Structures are given as structure tokens and as C-alpha cells.
Amino acid sequence: KHRFWxxxxxxxxxxxxxxxxxxxxxxxxxEAGLKPGAKQVIFTGADKGVEGGKVQHFQRSLSVDDxxxxxxxxxxxxxxxxxxxxxxxxxxxxxxxxxGMASVKWLTSIEVTEGGWWGHQMxxxxxxxxxxxxxxVPLTQLPVRALMAPPGFPDFFSRARVVAPGTHRVVGKxxxxxxxxxxxxxSADHGxxxxxxxxxxxxxxxxxxxWHYDWVTPAEGTCILKCRGFDTKGRSQDEPGDxxxxxxxxxxxxxxx
Amino acid sequence: KHRFWxxxxxxxxxxxxxxxxxxxxxxxxxEAGLKPGAKQVIFTGADKGVEGGKVQHFQRSLSVDDxxxxxxxxxxxxxxxxxxxxxxxxxxxxxxxxxGMASVKWLTSIEVTEGGWWGHQMxxxxxxxxxxxxxxVPLTQLPVRALMAPPGFPDFFSRARVVAPGTHRVVGKxxxxxxxxxxxxxSADHGxxxxxxxxxxxxxxxxxxxWHYDWVTPAEGTCILKCRGFDTKGRSQDEPGDxxxxxxxxxxxxxxx
Numbered sequence: 001k002h003r004f005w006x007x008x009x010x011x012x013x014x015x016x017x018x019x020x021x022x023x024x025x026x027x028x029x030x031e032a033g034l035k036p037g038a039k040q041v042i043f044t045g046a047d048k049g050v051e052g053g054k055v056q057h058f059q060r061s062l063s064v065d066d067x068x069x070x071x072x073x074x075x076x077x078x079x080x081x082x083x084x085x086x087x088x089x090x091x092x093x094x095x096x097x098x099x100g101m102a103s104v105k106w107l108t109s110i111e112v113t114e115g116g117w118w119g120h121q122m123x124x125x126x127x128x129x130x131x132x133x134x135x136x137v138p139l140t141q142l143p144v145r146a147l148m149a150p151p152g153f154p155d156f157f158s159r160a161r162v163v164a165p166g167t168h169r170v171v172g173k174x175x176x177x178x179x180x181x182x183x184x185x186x187s188a189d190h191g192x193x194x195x196x197x198x199x200x201x202x203x204x205x206x207x208x209x210x211w212h213y214d215w216v217t218p219a220e221g222t223c224i225l226k227c228r229g230f231d232t233k234g235r236s237q238d239e240p241g242d243x244x245x246x247x248x249x250x251x252x253x254x255x256x257x
Numbered sequence: 258k259h260r261f262w263x264x265x266x267x268x269x270x271x272x273x274x275x276x277x278x279x280x281x282x283x284x285x286x287x288e289a290g291l292k293p294g295a296k297q298v299i300f301t302g303a304d305k306g307v308e309g310g311k312v313q314h315f316q317r318s319l320s321v322d323d324x325x326x327x328x329x330x331x332x333x334x335x336x337x338x339x340x341x342x343x344x345x346x347x348x349x350x351x352x353x354x355x356x357g358m359a360s361v362k363w364l365t366s367i368e369v370t371e372g373g374w375w376g377h378q379m380x381x382x383x384x385x386x387x388x389x390x391x392x393x394v395p396l397t398q399l400p401v402r403a404l405m406a407p408p409g410f411p412d413f414f415s416r417a418r419v420v421a422p423g424t425h426r427v428v429g430k431x432x433x434x435x436x437x438x439x440x441x442x443x444s445a446d447h448g449x450x451x452x453x454x455x456x457x458x459x460x461x462x463x464x465x466x467x468w469h470y471d472w473v474t475p476a477e478g479t480c481i482l483k484c485r486g487f488d489t490k491g492r493s494q495d496e497p498g499d500x501x502x503x504x505x506x507x508x509x510x511x512x513x514x
Contacts, residue, residue, distance in 0.1 A: 050412040
């Protein structure tokens with residue numbers, strides 16, 4: 001049922017939240033002077049490759065409306081240090097609250113056009129049922145999502161975790177873009193029952209929040225742990241989704257397990 | 258012919274060279290006072306997992322002779338910054354000139370024994386012809402090895418690189434533990450012919466050296482690039498090896514391609 005893609009060497013468990021320093025894209029565009037009729041802002045990064053027999057720069061656009069919202073940034077520092085090459089030095093954009101693909105690294109140009117613009121990397125990052133699904137929906141804002149650090153230590157090949165009997169504090173993060181977090185729930189029985197985790201404050205408008213749950217293990221046996229987030233807009237990580245629509249595996253829509 | 262192992266999520270192209278700050282293991286052992294008959298120093302790290310049905314700590318030993326050579330370090334800073342968790346904080350050892358598996362991270366104990374000691378992680382890191390090969394040879398010191406950064410940009414799936422016709426400076430690093438570097442050779446025809454690369458100085462006794470070669474590409478076609486290092490002890494990266502002996506894929510003994 002599921003297709004597996006070879007895009008990037010990480011799975012569902014790779015995530016981060018940094019503090020960025022830079023200048024507001026909206027301020028820059030205002031100072032540059034947008035002409036009437038400006039529609040799209042196109043960002044081109046220095047990274048390129050051959051795909052479908054063509055040279056493709058990593059290139060994404062934002063509508064002028066999105067670009068002027070005020071929170072998109074041209075960034076040159078990360079967590080108080082100069083931006084490192086791996087993170088897009090010397091200059092990248094950050095589109096907070098969106099999936100990471102919108103945040104173009106190693107910027108070489110910013111262009112404003114009157115027409116529409118739909119490049120290869122816009123096409124690539126869409127939910128859809130097939131390669132040419134006309135009903136595809138481009139990824140934009142992040143859904144709500146909680147993840148946990150697995151407790152205990154792993155078996156070498158199966159990666160099953162081993163914990164001593166007793167109480168274990170399971171810790172994790174939850175985020176929902178600019179939306180507030182309502183709660184995180186934790187299950188130790190593969191989602192049959194759920195309990196509320198303890199939730200800390202978000203680290204900022206677009207930040208994440210830390211959560212924990214003190215899990216009392218059974219004396220022995222195998223448990224399947226899950227967590228799921230809910231945001232203040234009523235969204236849940238555990239809505240009955242349409243798996244087929246995520247043909248490219250772009251967004252995870254299930255509780256972490 | 259080749260077996261593939263799933264140890265770690267990187268291939269032949271992952272390497273680094275850092276500047277370490279710490280204290281000499283030899284000084285520490287002398288101050289602690291070694292008893293006559295001390296034979297092995299056992300290092301235990303906080304990382305553990307289940308392997309072969311047993312809980313295994315990452316644990317390695319050095320002979321007292323190796324431990325007293327003076328260059329093994331207990332390290333708490335890396336490249337001038339406090340050691341980060343991913344690199345073994347709060348304390349790790351560095352065994353310069355050896356394969357990285359000897360440099361135990363997240364140290365929880367250092368024990369000295371009179372007897373021999375041969376733990377799971379000593380067994381695991383050996384050249385051999387089969388799991389139970391009695392002629393196995395534990396990995397210790399690094400061989401000579403040159404690697405290069407691939408020029409141009411990649412095709413998405415094949416990872417074949419694309420370069421414009423002309424002259425491209427191919428850059429790389431070469432190292433050989435404490436041994437000096439004699440030369441690096443570069444080939445653009447899959448090893449039929451070789452040319453000397455330009456070699457800079459090693460960054461220290463156990464450091465690496467930068468090399469480069471200005472490669473004039475053909476007008477069109479496919480080239481297989483290789484590089485190989487030679488050290489001042491007469492060792493070469495390109496010696497006719499016994500591939501079968503590297504049953505665990507522990508050390509690369511071929512020119513980079």
C-alpha cells in the first residue's frame with residue numbers, strides 16, 4: 001500500500017526548531033519598491049541537480065501576499081551563530097510555519113514577477129494521488145504534530161527499545177506552525193487508550209513546546225507507544241486521513257509510533 | 258561477492274578531522290598510580306544496546322602500553338568549543354591515528370585490569386574471512402587514504418555528477434594516522450593513468466592534508482575519477498588487497514571512485 005521514496009536520508013523522526021536572525025522579507029520588498037501587478041516572489045538557491053533530464057535549481061516561489069505577511073525572513077544567523085554552510089550560508093529564507101521545503105537555502109536571487117510561477121520544486125512538494133493528479137494540493141503550512149524521544153535503549157537490528165520496569169519519563173516536542181497547541185496525548189497500548197501529557201509553553205509564535213508523560217511500564221511485555229498532538233484550531237494529528245492522497249509521502253499524518 | 262552491512266548510515270565518504278582539547282590519558286594513569294601487572298585499560302561508554310540477545314555497552318580496551326604512549330586523550334572540547342552530546346559529551350577518549358571505533362564516547366568508567374580483556378566491540382571491529390575466523394585481525398591504526406569532493410552537481414537518482422567542459426579543481430583530503438603523506442594521485446580514466454596531485458602540509462602529527470588537482474575535462478563523455486594516497490612508510494591505498502578478508506566491510510582498501 002505504501003510507496004517508499006528516496007528523497008532524503010531521514011525518516012519521520014528528524015526535526016528541529018532554531019532561533020533565526022535576519023531581515024524581514026516584507027521590509028526588503030517594500031524598500032526595493034514593488035510595482036503594481038507584482039504577483040510572485042521567486043527564490044533561487046545555489047543547489048542544483050539533474051532531474052527528469054533537466055538541470056533544476058532549487059527554486060520556490062511565494063505569492064506577494066505571503067511574502068508581505070511580515071514573518072518571512074532573510075536569514076544570516078542561526079541560534080546566535082553565523083549561519084553555517086549546511087544551513088544555507090551566506091543567506092537563506094525562512095518561511096515560518098510552513099514545511100521546510102519553502103525555506104530556500106544558499107540564495108542567489110530573489111525575483112518578483114507579474115505572472116504566475118510554478119517551478120519543478122513547487123510541483124514536487126504536493127499531496128496527490130498519482131504523479132499527474134490534477135487535484136494535487138501544494139504543501140504550505142504545517143499540520144499539528146507531536147514526536148517523542150524513544151525511552152530505553154535499542155536492539156541493534158530491530159530497533160525495538162528495552163526499558164527496565166518502573167516509571168519512565170517519556171519526553172517529546174509538539175508544534176503546529178503559528179497555531180497554538182491544545183494538548184498532547186500519549187498511549188502505551190497502540191492507541192487503544194490515551195492519556196494527557198504534561199505540556200509546557202511554546203517557545204514562540206512559530207516555536208515548539210516540550211511535553212512529557214510519566215509512563216509506568218508493565219512488569220514485562222511489549223508495548224507500542226504512540227503520541228498525538230491537537231492544536232487550538234481543532235486540528236488533530238490523528239484524523240482519519242486519506243493515505244492515498246499522500247502518494248509522495250510528503251507529510252506524516254499519523255500519530256508517532 | 259560483497260556483503261553489505263547496516264551498521265551506520267554513512268558510506269565511504271564520511272570523514273572529519275577536528276582539534277581536540279583534554280587531558281593526557283597517560284598523565285591521568287600515572288597520577289592514579291598503575292599497579293605492577295596492569296595490562297589493559299577498559300573504557301565504558303554510556304551508549305548501550307541489545308545485540309546477540311545481550312545488553313552490550315560500548316566498551317573498548319587499550320593495552321597499558323598503548324594507553325601510556327602519551328597521545329591518547331580524555332577530551333572535553335572539540336574545535337575550541339565545549340564537546341557536544343553527539344560528539345561524546347561530557348567526556349570521551351580520542352585514540353589518534355586509530356580507526357574511530359577506539360575513541361569511546363560518553364565515558365562512564367575507566368578500569369585497569371591485570372588480565373586480558375576482549376569485549377563485544379573488540380570482537381566486532383576486526384578484519385576476517387567469516388564470523389568465526391580464528392585468523393581475524395583487530396582494527397587498530399589507520400591506513401593511508403585519500404578522498405575527494407566530487408566536482409560538479411548530481412543527477413537526482415544515479416548521483417552521477419555533471420560538469421561543464423573546461424578545467425575543474427578537484428579537491429580532497431588525505432590522511433595516514435601518525436604517518437607522513439608521500440603523495441596523492443588522481444585518475445580521470447578509472448585508474449588507467451594517474452597523475453600527481455598538489456599536496457599541502459598535514460595539519461599536525463595526526464592531521465590530514467589538503468590536496469587538489471586541476472582536471473581538464475574532455476569536451477564530452479563520461480569519466481570515472483579516482484584518487485589514491487601513498488604514505489612515507491611505503492603504504493599505498495591501492496595495494497592488491499584480499500577483499501574476502503574484509504568480510505565485515507570495516508576498512509576501505511581501494512582508491513576512492
